[in-house]
Amino acid sequence: MADIDTLLEQPGAGSHGTTARRGLKHVIESQQFTVPLLMELFERSRGMERVVARGGSLDYQNKIMATLFYEPSTRTRFAFEAAMYRLGGRVLSTEQARVFSSAMEGEQVEDSIRIVAGYADVIVIRHHQEGGARRAAEVSPVPVINAGDGEGGQHPTQALLDLYTIYRERPLNGLSVALIGELDKGRTVRSLAYLLAKFERVKIFFVAPPPLQMKPDILEYLDRHGVCYELEAEIDRVVGEVDVVYQTRIRPERVADLPSLRKYAIDSTVLRRMKPSAMILHPLPRTVELDKTVDSDPRAMYFRQAINGLYVRMALLTMLLDKV
Amino acid sequence: MADIDTLLEQPGAGSHGTTARRGLKHVIESQQFTVPLLMELFERSRGMERVVARGGSLDYQNKIMATLFYEPSTRTRFAFEAAMYRLGGRVLSTEQARVFSSAMEGEQVEDSIRIVAGYADVIVIRHHQEGGARRAAEVSPVPVINAGDGEGGQHPTQALLDLYTIYRERPLNGLSVALIGELDKGRTVRSLAYLLAKFERVKIFFVAPPPLQMKPDILEYLDRHGVCYELEAEIDRVVGEVDVVYQTRIRPERVADLPSLRKYAIDSTVLRRMKPSAMILHPLPRTVELDKTVDSDPRAMYFRQAINGLYVRMALLTMLLDKV
Amino acid sequence: MADIDTLLEQPGAGSHGTTARRGLKHVIESQQFTVPLLMELFERSRGMERVVARGGSLDYQNKIMATLFYEPSTRTRFAFEAAMYRLGGRVLSTEQARVFSSAMEGEQVEDSIRIVAGYADVIVIRHHQEGGARRAAEVSPVPVINAGDGEGGQHPTQALLDLYTIYRERPLNGLSVALIGELDKGRTVRSLAYLLAKFERVKIFFVAPPPLQMKPDILEYLDRHGVCYELEAEIDRVVGEVDVVYQTRIRPERVADLPSLRKYAIDSTVLRRMKPSAMILHPLPRTVELDKTVDSDPRAMYFRQAINGLYVRMALLTMLLDKV
Numbered sequence: 003m004a005d006i007d008t009l010l011e012q013p014g015a016g017s018h019g020t021t022a023r024r025g026l027k028h029v030i031e032s033q034q035f036t037v038p039l040l041m042e043l044f045e046r047s048r049g050m051e052r053v054v055a056r057g058g059s060l061d062y063q064n065k066i067m068a069t070l071f072y073e074p075s076t077r078t079r080f081a082f083e084a085a086m087y088r089l090g091g092r093v094l095s096t097e098q099a100r101v102f103s104s105a106m107e108g109e110q111v112e113d114s115i116r117i118v119a120g121y122a123d124v125i126v127i128r129h130h131q132e133g134g135a136r137r138a139a140e141v142s143p144v145p146v147i148n149a150g151d152g153e154g155g156q157h158p159t160q161a162l163l164d165l166y167t168i169y170r171e172r173p174l175n176g177l178s179v180a181l182i183g184e185l186d187k188g189r190t191v192r193s194l195a196y197l198l199a200k201f202e203r204v205k206i207f208f209v210a211p212p213p214l215q216m217k218p219d220i221l222e223y224l225d226r227h228g229v230c231y232e233l234e235a236e237i238d239r240v241v242g243e244v245d246v247v248y249q250t251r252i253r254p255e256r257v258a259d260l261p262s263l264r265k266y267a268i269d270s271t272v273l274r275r276m277k278p279s280a281m282i283l284h285p286l287p288r289t290v291e292l293d294k295t296v297d298s299d300p301r302a303m304y305f306r307q308a309i310n311g312l313y314v315r316m317a318l319l320t321m322l323l324d325k326v
Numbered sequence: 327m328a329d330i331d332t333l334l335e336q337p338g339a340g341s342h343g344t345t346a347r348r349g350l351k352h353v354i355e356s357q358q359f360t361v362p363l364l365m366e367l368f369e370r371s372r373g374m375e376r377v378v379a380r381g382g383s384l385d386y387q388n389k390i391m392a393t394l395f396y397e398p399s400t401r402t403r404f405a406f407e408a409a410m411y412r413l414g415g416r417v418l419s420t421e422q423a424r425v426f427s428s429a430m431e432g433e434q435v436e437d438s439i440r441i442v443a444g445y446a447d448v449i450v451i452r453h454h455q456e457g458g459a460r461r462a463a464e465v466s467p468v469p470v471i472n473a474g475d476g477e478g479g480q481h482p483t484q485a486l487l488d489l490y491t492i493y494r495e496r497p498l499n500g501l502s503v504a505l506i507g508e509l510d511k512g513r514t515v516r517s518l519a520y521l522l523a524k525f526e527r528v529k530i531f532f533v534a535p536p537p538l539q540m541k542p543d544i545l546e547y548l549d550r551h552g553v554c555y556e557l558e559a560e561i562d563r564v565v566g567e568v569d570v571v572y573q574t575r576i577r578p579e580r581v582a583d584l585p586s587l588r589k590y591a592i593d594s595t596v597l598r599r600m601k602p603s604a605m606i607l608h609p610l611p612r613t614v615e616l617d618k619t620v621d622s623d624p625r626a627m628y629f630r631q632a633i634n635g636l637y638v639r640m641a642l643l644t645m646l647l648d649k650v
Numbered sequence: 651m652a653d654i655d656t657l658l659e660q661p662g663a664g665s666h667g668t669t670a671r672r673g674l675k676h677v678i679e680s681q682q683f684t685v686p687l688l689m690e691l692f693e694r695s696r697g698m699e700r701v702v703a704r705g706g707s708l709d710y711q712n713k714i715m716a717t718l719f720y721e722p723s724t725r726t727r728f729a730f731e732a733a734m735y736r737l738g739g740r741v742l743s744t745e746q747a748r749v750f751s752s753a754m755e756g757e758q759v760e761d762s763i764r765i766v767a768g769y770a771d772v773i774v775i776r777h778h779q780e781g782g783a784r785r786a787a788e789v790s791p792v793p794v795i796n797a798g799d800g801e802g803g804q805h806p807t808q809a810l811l812d813l814y815t816i817y818r819e820r821p822l823n824g825l826s827v828a829l830i831g832e833l834d835k836g837r838t839v840r841s842l843a844y845l846l847a848k849f850e851r852v853k854i855f856f857v858a859p860p861p862l863q864m865k866p867d868i869l870e871y872l873d874r875h876g877v878c879y880e881l882e883a884e885i886d887r888v889v890g891e892v893d894v895v896y897q898t899r900i901r902p903e904r905v906a907d908l909p910s911l912r913k914y915a916i917d918s919t920v921l922r923r924m925k926p927s928a929m930i931l932h933p934l935p936r937t938v939e940l941d942k943t944v945d946s947d948p949r950a951m952y953f954r955q956a957i958n959g960l961y962v963r964m965a966l967l968t969m970l971l972d973k974v
Contacts (some may be wrong), residue, residue, distance in 0.1 A: 068728065080420075097421065115937075312444060
């Protein structure tokens with residue numbers, strides 16, 4: 003099995019990071035990542051690809067991660083738990099943390115965190131309320147990672163793995179990206195927009211039915227940081243010129259009818275208009291907005307994206323745990 | 327702790343198998359097991375009894391098994407997870423995979439499997455729909471084990487441990503077996519019938535209230551393979567002549583009244599009619615069809631059967647994982 | 651990582667115990683602990699503080715603990731599972747063991763235990779019925795630990811960690827303790843009362859609204875053992891003279907109105923009346939009966955109490971597993 007430090011001592015690895023990550027205690031929102039910190043994370047993530055290929059590591063076998071999911075998400079929970087296992091660590095897991103205090107409706111997340119922090123070395127929390135992860139971090143003596151908080155909150159590790167997937171394929175500066183779907187309530191795209199804004203000459207197209215467009219807080223953030231963006235209602239007007247098509251779900255009940263929904267879907271017609279070098283990303287799960295015929299297209303990167311989530315989370319865990 | 331290979335290098339162990347298991351990628355239905363493959367599995371299972379007696383192994387500590395249970399079954403899930411732990415491995419676990427995509431009713435098992443296969447080295451799936459495990463296997467790059475699919479589907483590892491329990495006690499050729507209970511919807515007895523058909527001079531008695539009798543697909547399979555069987559409605563007519571009484575549950579709501587139900591139960595009266603050398607098996611859980619007074623009878627093998635499930639699953643996991 | 655035996659070979663450690671624990675097979679109720687057994691447990695628990703400080707142990711990596719929770723309690727489950735992980739062991743876990751036999755309402759805990767005992771080296775059970783843990787222990791070939799049984803049952807490991815928290819700070823003989831809250835249905839305080847009765851010159855004040863006072867079975871036990879106690883309805887009459895204020899929840903629906911509830915709460919007014927050397931304990935979770943302003947008071951020990959639960963459970967697990 004692999005010794006992680008050996009694998010990371012490849013030429014170039016770790017050159018950016020050791021000072022950059024000094025400020026990384028908790029992972030709550032994507033804005034907190036500077037470009038040097040992102041670069042260290044991504045170099046570490048590449049190192050983790052090598053660690054997994056060599057059968058994982060046992061370096062962290064005395065470390066415990068708690069996954070405290072107040073709303074269920076087997077997909078995200080498994081990604082974190084597999085990351086901890088591939089590092090050799092242990093996992094305390096709850097699929098339904100709301101029953102943590104079943105008899106006591108009033109229990110505050112702060113009390114739960116103070117207790118779990120006595121049992122675990124790092125806490126991954128998915129909370130149903132926006133701000134839940136921040137409240138957890140404020141009282142926690144051990145690192146807290148936000149695995150999604152509220153409908154309009156963030157999901158920073160998803161955005162980190164999304165960006166890593168692009169980084170593996172092309173330069174991040176000068177990128178042209180279409181974010182498509184139910185943008186007003188998409189914590190994934192919100193977190194990704196914050197990250198994209200860190201890079202030079204990025205252009206973002208927000209493509210959504212007007213009532214579901216990106217909220218003003220993100221747009222104002224992009225304005226303040228001088229990021230170029232456009233709001234679009236039609237997929238056809240942007241899909242031919244972007245490097246990345248980032249598709250997210252639209253829940254059928256949020257649009258008038260199925261034909262309106264299909265206007266935002268990716269199918270063989272849309273594929274024909276896309277650049278040959280473009281990438282199609284999707285955080286999954288999907289419904290009708292991403293047709294299965296797309297799966298066999300070489301530009302479809304969404305299953306690669308899911309496995310990248312393993313490497314990025316492994317890298318993140320080592321960065322948080324090595325500081326303890 | 328035990329090194330598995332050393333323990334398996336007992337004289338005779340592994341002699342059948344190395345070629346037989348070359349075709350074993352997934353475990354979906356019991357028909358796929360040939361007699362040589364069964365013999366390798368059972369010899370390995372005996373080796374696993376020694377591995378457990380010596381405190382388990384750490385040989386598989388860099389391997390991850392995911393248990394993806396779309397319908398809960400703590401018993402079966404624990405058996406698989408204990409098997410993986412006794413081999414030294416790790417476990418990603420969900421008791422309620424249906425919430426995997428809680429917000430997205432439409433998600434297909436195929437997408438879930440493609441993602442989980444990026445996190446785990448082997449996937450154990452219990453699916454609520456017949457054919458769910460096969461659909462999973464069709465897209466999975468890692469081995470898939472069917473831990474029960476639908477009411478009329480299969481549960482091949484249960485049948486394998488059932489057969490191993492008999493194998494430990496007597497020759498499988500020439501066996502006379504009574505399968506009793508709610509046979510039409512019993513995936514356990516369906517899977518076992520397929521396995522029994524592999525051996526010579528086997529005789530099967532299907533004992534059930536006529537509306538709950540074994541379905542034609544199994545009977546036709548037995549006809550095609552020249553297996554001798556009889557359909558019976560009364561336990562008394564067969565219990566005195568069989569080597570194995572395989573009892574399964576009958577849900578009270580599926581028979582007219584409790585006295586009809588008790589006609590298919592094993593109690594001290596039935597015990598007196600059974601051969602002294604017979605074995606009583608039951609996949610458990612039980613209700614009234616298997617009286618607690620039977621527990622102390624030396625012919626009662628159902629708790630032994632449960633622990634055999636550990637050894638057989640350990641053996642199966644090593645056969646699937648060694649191929650990767 | 652730490653080798654447990656080395657750490658326990660501190661002068662004085664283990665001197666009481668080796669004979670005392672010879673009778674310890676299961677942990678079902680707090681009465682079963684003698685003073686010498688308690689002293690061994692507490693010395694071992696101090697050793698476990700050192701084990702955790704040095705990064706845990708791998709001594710028990712071939713041992714499996716099953717947590718069989720028929721009613722959910724993430725807090726208690728995590729405490730046991732973290733204890734097993736810090737010892738290097740493995741964990742089979744269910745948050746919702748009632749679905750163990752979802753299709754079979756009639757399954758008895760006895761059958762479940764007989765099967766799980768084939769997969770695990772120790773079983774931690776929380777059962778919704780009083781006596782559930784005892785029924786489990788009666789059929790189990792491996793040690794069973796009661797993690798709470800029924801509303802009026804016991805929760806002995808909670809009482810053990812409560813007492814350990816006091817033991818770490820002051821002599822147990824001569825202790826004066828106020829037990830406050832919903833005492834009639836508090837399995838925590840019931841278990842603790844049994845333990846306190848083991849020591850010399852202990853004085854217990856039961857403080858509760860009269861309809862929620864401690865039940866006669868405990869009072870009779872104290873009478874038989876010559877323990878001094880008083881029943882009180884007002885917190886003010888005792889809080890100034892006790893060494894330990896043990897606060898438990900009162901569910902709002904069990905008192906007439908919120909002002910009545912607040913009469914039993916600890917807030918800054920109560921704090922001012924307490925001895926400077928007193929300790930405030932609470933098993934958590936809390937609602938209004940323990941104000942957050944108390945958290946910063948040096949006498950507040952309830953978060954320390956939670957982490958002590960880790961050490962005590964580690965100690966208990968080693969005492970039970972070393973006997974196997």
